[in-house]
Each structure stands twice: as C-alpha cells, then as structure tokens.
Amino acid sequence: MEFEPRDQLLQRQKKLEEIAGLGFDPYPHRFAWKQTAQEIVSAYEQKSAAELQETNVNVSVAGRILTIRLHGKAGFAHIQGQGQKLQIYVKLDAVGAAAFQLFQLLDMGDVIGVSGHLFRTKTNELTVWVEKLTLLTKALLPLPEKWHGLADVEMRYRRRYLDLIANERVRHIFVQRAAIIRYIREFFDARGYLEVETPMMHPILGGATARPFITHHNTFDVDFYMRIAPELYLKRLIVGGIDRVYEINRNFRNEGVDAIHTPEFTMLEFYEAYSDYRDLMKLTEELFARLVKDVSGGMKIKYGEHELDFSHFESLSMREAICKFWPANAGNAPSIDELSTSQGPRSIAERYNNFARGKRLDLIRDLDKSSSGELTGALFEAVAEAHLIQPTFIYDFPTDISPLSKCRKDDPSVTERFELFVEGMELANGFSELNDPADQERRFRAQVETGGAEVPKEVDWDYIRALAHGMPPTAGEGVGIDRLIMLLTDSNSIREVILFPTLRPQKDSDIDAAAASEETK
RNA sequence: AGGGGCGUAGCUCAGUGGUAGAGCAGCGGCCUUUUAAGCCGAAGGUCGUGGGUUCGAUCCCCACCGCCCCUACCA
Numbered sequence: 001m002e003f004e005p006r007d008q009l010l011q012r013q014k015k016l017e018e019i020a021g022l023g024f025d026p027y028p029h030r031f032a033w034k035q036t037a038q039e040i041v042s043a044y045e046q047k048s049a050a051e052l053q054e055t056n057v058n059v060s061v062a063g064r065i066l067t068i069r070l071h072g073k074a075g076f077a078h079i080q081g082q083g084q085k086l087q088i089y090v091k092l093d094a095v096g097a098a099a100f101q102l103f104q105l106l107d108m109g110d111v112i113g114v115s116g117h118l119f120r121t122k123t124n125e126l127t128v129w130v131e132k133l134t135l136l137t138k139a140l141l142p143l144p145e146k147w148h149g150l151a152d153v154e155m156r157y158r159r160r161y162l163d164l165i166a167n168e169r170v171r172h173i174f175v176q177r178a179a180i181i182r183y184i185r186e187f188f189d190a191r192g193y194l195e196v197e198t199p200m201m202h203p204i205l206g207g208a209t210a211r212p213f214i215t216h217h218n219t220f221d222v223d224f225y226m227r228i229a230p231e232l233y234l235k236r237l238i239v240g241g242i243d244r245v246y247e248i249n250r251n252f253r254n255e256g257v258d259a260i261h262t263p264e265f266t267m268l269e270f271y272e273a274y275s276d277y278r279d280l281m282k283l284t285e286e287l288f289a290r291l292v293k294d295v296s297g298g299m300k301i302k303y304g305e306h307e308l309d310f311s312h313f314e315s316l317s318m319r320e321a322i323c324k325f326w327p328a329n330a331g332n333a334p335s336i337d338e339l340s341t342s343q344g345p346r347s348i349a350e351r352y353n354n355f356a357r358g359k360r361l362d363l364i365r366d367l368d369k370s371s372s373g374e375l376t377g378a379l380f381e382a383v384a385e386a387h388l389i390q391p392t393f394i395y396d397f398p399t400d401i402s403p404l405s406k407c408r409k410d411d412p413s414v415t416e417r418f419e420l421f422v423e424g425m426e427l428a429n430g431f432s433e434l435n436d437p438a439d440q441e442r443r444f445r446a447q448v449e450t451g452g453a454e455v456p457k458e459v460d461w462d463y464i465r466a467l468a469h470g471m472p473p474t475a476g477e478g479v480g481i482d483r484l485i486m487l488l489t490d491s492n493s494i495r496e497v498i499l500f501p502t503l504r505p506q507k508d509s510d511i512d513a514a515a516a517s518e519e520t521k
Numbered sequence: 522a523g524g525g526g527c528g529u530a531g532c533u534c535a536g537u538g539g540u541a542g543a544g545c546a547g548c549g550g551c552c553u554u555u556u557a558a559g560c561c562g563a564a565g566g567u568c569g570u571g572g573g574u575u576c577g578a579u580c581c582c583c584a585c586c587g588c589c590c591c592u593a594c595c596a
Contacts, residue, residue: 005531007565008547067556074553091553108546122554145532145545147557152532154588166532210595229596255595256522265596362593419596426596454595480596493589504587 003141012140015105019135024102026138031113034060037084040118041126049120059128061086062113062136064165065106067146075103076127079112083171087127088114099133108146109139157501173489173497176295180485181248183294187287188270193244198233200226200250205456206463207231207404210253212454213263226252229478231404232463234271235433238474239466246270248481259493260425260483263502271433271476276406277416280430280475281393284420285313288391288484295488303423303490306389314392318376318414321384321394322348330355340413345375352382373398373413388421397431403443405431427484430477437467 003009016026035043040059044052063079063086074091092100094116106112115132144150149166156163156170163170185195203222205212207229214223230247237245251267272279292301292310299311316324319339326333331351338344349364356363364378376398388394395418399407405415417431434440444459485497495501 003531005547005565008531011547067558069555069558070552071555071558072552074555076555076558078556087556089554093553119554121556123556125554125556127554142531142546147545148533150532151534152528152588155532157588208596251596253595256593258595259590261595267596429596478596483596 001140005142008142009140012107012138012142015107016138016140019102019105019138022098022101022105024135026135028134028136031062031134031136032060033062033113034058037061037063037079037081037086040086040128041084044118045126047118047126049124052118052120052126057118058115059118060113060115061128062111064139065108065110065112066143066165068106068108070104073100077106079114080165083168083175087121087125088116088130089119089121089127090114090130090133094129094131095133102135103133106135107139107142109141109143110135111137111139154503157495157503160499170496173485173491174499176489177485177497180291180295180488181481183291184248184268184287184481187290188244188246191244193246193270193272194242196234196237196242196245196247197249198227198230198237198247200252202227204458204460205454206460208251208253209454211255213252213254228253229267230269231476231478232460234269235471235474235476236463236466238271238273238433239469239471243273243472244271257502259495260486262482262494262498265494265498266481268479268481269476271474273472273474275475276432276473277395277418277430277475280477281313281315281395281418284393284428284430284477284479285391288313288420291484291488301488301490303487304492306423308390308422308487310391312391313420314388314390316392316394317396318380318394318398319396321388322376322379325384325387327355327383339376339379340411342372345372345379349375349379352379356382371398371400373400377401385421386424388424390422392421393418394421402431403447404434404440406434406436422487425483425487426480427487428477428479430475433471433474433476435467435471435473437464440464440467 001009019026040061044057061079061081063081065077066080066085067078069076074089077088077090078085079088080086090100090103095103113134113136114128114130116128116130119127119129121127144162144166150156150162156167188195201215201217201224203224205225205228207227208231210228212228213226215226216223229251230249234245234247246268248266248268250264252264254263255261257263289299289310292299295301300307300309319336322339323334323336331354334344334348338348346367349367353363353367362382364375364382367375370378380394396408396414397405397417397419399405399413399415402415402417405417407415415431417429419426420428434443441459441464444456444464447455448457448459482494482497485491486494489497491497
C-alpha cells in the first residue's frame with residue numbers, strides 16, 4: 001500500500017498495531033446491532049430528556065465515525081449509518097480504562113459499534129451514552145474535510161465512496177433514483193406489463209441511430225455491437241405475444257460526453273399492443289405527473305432557475321413549433337403549409353441560415369444533401385428545441401428521420417411519433433410502431449444505402465421476418481431515465497445521477513505508486 | 522472537435538516576478554456535556570507535467586495531461 005497521505009497512513013497503521021496490542025481485533029467479522037441510527041433517531045428524536053431517563057432506552061448501533069471531540073477523560077463523536085448521523089458520548093467512568101484507551105486510538109473514518117442508553121446533552125442533542133465500545137473496522141486513510149466535504153468534482157466521481165460519505169445530498173440523489181425506478185416498475189406492472197431483459201450484445205445495429213461500441217466474442221470469432229437500443233428485440237416479443245412489455249436497462253452509444261450525454265445510460269423502453277402514439281402521450285403524461293407528485297408532493301418541481309409545472313403538458317406538432325418559435329427578424333415567418341411542401345423546408349432553412357449568419361449562430365448544414373424531413377428536424381432543433389422548458393410534446397415527426405414509425409394516414413410525409421421535451425432536453429420518444437414488413441424492409445434498405453457509422457451495415461432480416469409473422473398494431477416509447485432523474489433531483493449534470501460515471505481512465509499518483517510497489521515485490 | 526476556465530499541503534481555499542500561507546485533518550501536550558469544540562506547541566509543499574522568457578518563474582509565454590463550463594455531434 002502506497003497511498004497518500006503517506007504520513008497519515010503510517011500513523012494509522014501504527015495505531016492499528018497498538019489496538020491489536022491491547023487485545024482488540026481491528027477487523028472483527030460481525031456486530032450484533034439492535035437498531036440502525038435511522039431507527040433510533042426516528043423513534044426517539046421527539047422524546048424529552050426526562051422521558052429518555054425514565055424509559056432507559058438501551059441501544060446497540062454501528063456506524064462510521066465522522067467527527068471526534070476529545071475532552072481528556074471523555075469525548076463526543078458522531079457516527080453515521082445509512083446516511084443518518086448520531087452522536088455518542090464516551091466517558092472513561094462509563095466504558096472502563098481499556099475501552100477508553102481504544103477510543104483515544106480511534107480516528108475519523110473508523111467504523112465502530114456502540115452499546116448503551118440514550119440521553120440528551122446540555123444542548124439537548126439525542127446521544128448514546130456508551131457503555132460498550134467495539135472497533136469494527138480501522139480506516140487507514142482519512143476522510144475528506146469535515147466541514148466543506150469533498151468539492152473536487154473529478155475526485156467526487158472517481159472516488160464516489162468518499163463523496164457518498166462526505167456529501168449528504170449525493171446519497172439522497174441515489175436513494176431518490178432507486179425510488180423513482182421502483183415507482184416506474186410499479187406503474188407498468190400495475191398495467192399488466194411484463195419486465196424483460198433483452199441482449200446487450202447485438203450482431204446487427206438497430207433501434208436507433210448512433211455510433212456503437214464494438215466488442216469481440218472469441219469462441220464465435222465474431223464482433224458484437226453493444227446495444228444502442230433494445231427496440232427491435234422488444235418488438236419481437238410483441239410478435240411473440242407479450243402484448244405489454246418493458247425493459248429498464250443500459251444502452252451504449254459511442255458519442256459525445258457532456259452534461260446530458262454519457263456513453264452508457266439507462267433507458268426505459270415499453271411497448272403495448274393495440275395502442276397508438278396518442279395513447280402513449282396520455283400514459284406518459286400520467287407517469288410523469290405521478291413521479292413529480294411522488295417526489296415533490298405537488299405538480300411543480302424546481303429545476304435550476306425554473307419552476308416546472310407538470311399539471312399541464314403543452315402539445316405542438318413539429319411544424320407548429322418551428323412557426324411558433326421562429327425568431328423575430330429572421331425574415332418571413334414560415335407557415336405550416338410552406339413547411340408541408342416538398343421544397344418548403346429547404347427555402348426556410350436558407351432563410352434561417354441567412355439570419356443565423358448575421359447573428360453568428362450555427363448554421364443548418366448540408367442543405368443540399370438533406371431531405372426536406374431532415375431539414376424540418378434541423379429547423380426544429382435550431383429554432384424551437386431550446387425554448388421547450390415546460391413539459392411539451394412535439395409530434396408529427398418527418399418520415400425520413402423516423403425509420404421505425406408508422407406514417408400518418410392523411411399525410412405520409414410525417415409519422416405518428418412524438419418526443420417529450422422539458423428544459424430543452426429530450427426526455428422521451430414514442431411512436432406508433434411500423435408493422436408493415438414490406439415498408440420496414442424498404443426503410444432498412446434505404447438506411448443501409450445511406451451508410452455511415454451510426455447506421456446498420458446490413459438489413460436485420462430476422463426482424464423483418466418477425467414482422468412478416470404479424471406484429472399487432474403497437475405503440476412504443478423510450479424514456480431517458482438518467483435525464484428524468486436529473487429533473488426530479490434538480491441535478492445539472494447526468495454524471496450527478498450516475499454512481500460511477502464514465503471518465504477518462506486515470507493515471508493518478510496513487511495508482512502509479514501502487515503499481516511501483518507491485519513491481520518492487 | 523472549437524472557445525473559455527481551473528489545477529497551490531491529505532481536504533477546503535488564499536496569495537505573490539524575489540523559492541509560499543490559513544482553516545480542517547495528522548503529530549505532541551492540557552481539558553469528564555462538546556458539536557466547524559477550545560487552548561498551547563511542533564511538523565507538513567519538486568505551487569499538474571515539460572519547455573521558454575528573465576539575473577530570478579508557483580506567477581508571464583508555449584506545449585502537453587486532467588477536470589469543469591459553453592458551442593457542435595448525439596438521447
């Protein structure tokens with residue numbers, strides 16, 4: 001072991017030997033606790049000093065020492081178990097000479113168990129009057145600073161264990177994350193959905209447009225793609241008669257990393273037979289409203305500077321959104337009719353680019369190479385997306401950017417597809433699933449011809465075959481769980497809601513030193 | 522990928538073209554109801570790495586490494 005701070009490590013190793021020398025086991029195997037700190041606090045925090053004295057509540061509780069205040073022949077400490085802090089009072093007279101000697105050798109970070117009774121101090125803090133003190137684990141490295149906690153963002157992510165000990169909010173976020181996901185499961189289970197797990201390693205790319213991670217299977221001697229979406233497998237299950245199905249699991253996309261993107265992220269995907277995208281919009285509104293209520297108690301949540309109101313969801317077609325948020329001074333505002341013509345989006349994009357050049361905004365690129373559907377999508381992103389702060393459904397996505405969605409009967413240039421935006425962030429994407437195998441084959445072929453790293457190299461014939469066996473009319477949706485949790489926990493980065501976010505692997509001094517000591521063995 | 526910012530003691534942070542400081546943690550001592558405990562004492566640093574400018578660089582310049590923010594791609 002060659003960790004920093006070297007002097008404190010050595011000091012603690014010395015104490016460890018002293019403790020062992022006194023006959024105490026520094027790493028015992030178990031501790032017969034009777035209560036958690038949480039149980040003690042919730043049961044007795046309302047009890048007065050007199051009540052505690054009368055009932056003489058005996059407790060046995062374990063936790064990590066966060067602070068120590070030694071006063072000669074007595075001392076206070078706070079221990080923390082399951083996120084709950086609890087003060088203990090250790091007095092020479094009460095624990096005896098040997099245990100007090102042990103107490104004096106303890107450091108912040110050590111894990112201990114204490115038995116005794118509850119009382120209140122002069123300042124009325126609920127405290128354990130320790131009668132028996134047991135060391136449960138000696139910590140050889142110190143905790144971060146007790147008042148400011150751990151602030152260095154990089155170290156918070158790399159050594160999440162310290163972040164969790166030092167920063168209460170971090171623990172709370174992951175408790176909430178678990179509760180939110182549990183709630184989602186209950187929501188779908190109650191509606192007759194079956195939760196499944198489908199492959200993470202795919203022989204053919206599909207279900208989304210994204211650059212994949214590629215891995216290799218030795219025995220088969222073939223490459224697999226880490227999945228970018230479970231979509232095509234879940235729809236095979238719809239063909240197989242699992243009429244309501246969902247999966248909550250990781251997707252992997254080999255793309256940019258920023259506040260709302262990370263290479264592995266958690267996605268909820270769900271599919272229900274005999275419904276269409278309108279049904280899913282209703283379901284989505286209900287799910288989100290319930291989650292918000294569960295977390296906040298009301299229909300509103302605070303996110304950064306904004307107050308987000310989930311009691312009402314705005315709803316706009318993509319073309320409407322472009323018209324609505326068309327910037328002033330950007331020339332003639334487009335109309336729905338103009339956007340619906342075959343050359344409309346192109347001339348509108350030109351108008352936008354002329355405006356953007358003057359404002360030094362980013363241009364819509366590849367005007368000549370793009371289809372009118374692609375340009376409509378690009379216009380939406382350029383003009384409207386950032387304005388969608390309050391919960392807003394955008395629907396009627398262009399067909400050529402929606403290869404898995406059903407077209408509208410009255411307008412084949414758009415599909416029965418929607419996305420939910422909050423805080424300018426895409427949170428959900430759902431549509432009436434394309435179930436015409438011939439149409440699906442045409443669109444897959446078109447994709448393969450287009451080419452590109454984010455597009456499948458071959459047609460997924462087994463998926464087409466599944467559709468040929470008949471997939472009932474079905475609606476399906478994906479929800480970015482991490483982003484949802486960002487919103488519900490008022491977190492400004494996706495890395496705040498992922499326990500061990502993907503970071504560049506480190507060559508830190510600790511690792512180097514450890515490696516060095518490995519070599520010298 | 523482009524632009525901006527940051528990197529100083531184990532942690533949280535000051536600071537300066539003349540080789541560096543505080544608080545906490547750690548160490549020695551005092552203290553039997555403290556709570557960011559207190560008091561006394563001592564210790565702790567190749568100022569991210571490598572170049573350059575300079576009599577002299579932690580500070581100015583360049584490159585690199587890492588992280589953060591914004592923009593672009595993407596969910």
